[in-house]
Amino acid sequence: MKRVSLVFSLALAASLSAQTAHAQALKTVKDRGMLSCGVSQGLPGFSTPDDKGNWTGIDVDICRAIAAAIFDDASKIKFVPLSAKDRFTALQSGEIDVLSRNTTWTLSRDTSLGANFTGVTYYDGQGFLVKKSLKVNSALELNSASVCVQTGTTTEQNLADYFKGNNMKYEVIAFVGADETVKAYESGRCDVFTSDVSQLYAERLKLSNPGDHVVLPEVISKEPLGPMVRHGDDQWFDIVKWVLFAMVDAEEMGVTQKNVDEMSKSDKPDLKRAFGTDGNLGEQLGLTKDWFYRVIKAVGNYGESFDRNVGAGSKLQIARGLNQLWNKGGIQYAPPIR
């Protein structure tokens, strides 16, 4: 683990001392014929490989959508699994073109890392997972508990703030990987496992007896998760940003993976603009006219991706909640394609 981050740091030092001109990410990706996408080391629902090495998840769908928009082929991707602490260095060094790895959008990350968040793929919050046998009903009863946490995350700081704010004592044990953290929790080294609520549901599935564990009702932080790109390449920033907006807008306009062929022949002006039968919005992004069609054909709209990976159609069974569209009670909102 230490070696990996050392490799990335050296790569960062090397790339920073070698490159001079602004890298044009779109051109680089096209020349390479492949999108390099940083994902997690395996988080069900967000990015996880199956036994054949096929990656799935809501974060993976963002990468597939970008690849589809550029190459019209959602499989032209190299997935780079990254630990929480290596992810930013990998992005800074140019090892990956886009970081789509359940990363919380914060001010300091948006400014000091030399990278930008492009949007919010999932509105999350931090929670606590405990054993049912402890008979704890609220996070406020966790005084003196031992807490397992994954290092290199906003979680560590939220945890410190929450326990300090409520005048409670605790012991923190921080691990590098999510798997080690969960293993320590399961072995009884800690009473509590804390992470983003979506991740708690996902990790609970990996436990030997998921029914023995319960997620406490308190959500102690705002964790808007989204993709990141490097500073200084506005075209690439726009592409990654609008691919996500396209998926959200598609859901709002009722375009799905199934009816996309039909809808692309529609006469409705907003659909004509999106599908490029009217105007050249895709070309303004540096893509092709049919970019919107390609994205939806490859991964479906936002709602479909959500259901398939984390929602009702998945094992995680997470409710849409905040991630519902703005006109259906949630806060997912995308600017119009026009």
Next chain:
Amino acid sequence: MSIESRSPPPQFAFRLKRALGGRAGWGGFALQVVFVVVLIWIGYEIVANARLNLETQHITSGFGFLKNTAGFDVSQNLIPYSGSDPYTQVFLVGLLNTLLVSVIGIFFATLIGFVVALCRLSPNWLLSRIGGAYVEAVRNIPVLFQILFWYLAVLAALPGPRQSISLFGSFFLSNRGLIIPKPVGEPGLPPFALALLIAIVAWLILHRYARRQLFEKGRSITIWPYALGMLIGLPLVASLVFGAPVIFEIPALKGFNFAGGSRVIPEFVALTVALSTYTAAFIAEIVRAGIMSVHRGQMEAGLSLGLSRGSVLRLIVVPQAMRVILPPLTNQYLNLTKNSSLAVAIGYPDLVSVFAGTTLSQTGQAIEIIAITMGVYLAISLITSAVMSFYGWRISRSLGA
């Protein structure tokens, strides 16, 4: 070229030429200058380019982040630390945790290593086979697996805090670590410490006196009963007069964990045990090689003088063996220190975990943090080497005398 005997060659210029250019003369010197200039230029280009690119990409650089508040907690801190302290304090906490594991690991590795080596060299068949089996088993398994084994297989199998194994109702062993009574200083502590100090100084003086008597007059004086009496008696008298030096805070189960008392966390135990047993296997072989390098005749000569086997080992064989042992032993000490960075695998908060891990990902300043961390390991290693070299110099001096 012939040298005229009357006018000696320009000695100074000649020496300078040899020193700077070697056999190649001034041409070689010029080549060296060019080489150094090119090296400096490459280094400058790397640094300047990195700076420029960091600026153009708006990545924060510099060491200003060290003053910012860390905002996260650490499970083991030897100095007072809370989340509202700056990153410099996190750095110190991590550094001390690394040093703690290294120092204690080196102590036990040396101890176990010497014992195993003596076992292997012992004429006793069973002891030598046990020593051999230990070395072969331990040194051939990767150290990371050994750390994980101790952490996940041995220590994680301990019961939870509510079912912890209790000793005298004041020591508790559970999967949260070993909780022991914590000594709290009382008014009687300063006189107690003073009495102990006086006893130790007196013991050292007595020891010197006995040695001098032995070397100069050949008289052997038994001092240990007096020394022991003073070491126990003086502090005892002090505490009888001034009251107990410390009282012990007994840990008690409260909520999820024990409150009060001191705690040794299982991550520390797993790491220290794994590193010291692993390194001990290598040290055992080094010590064995060192002892075997001393000629048989030394041992036989010592025995024929009527010294016991232990005395011969301690006074004659080991001091000579140390000359061979020290350089590779230093290597093992350095290896142990560097291997302590494997702590990240089990969540022990060492320097790599809290500083090159959490701090790095919170600030994103990879170049600065990795540079500091590498510098610290380099400094620790150089200091260790220097201490060992000094020790080696003293040994060879005393052997030469």
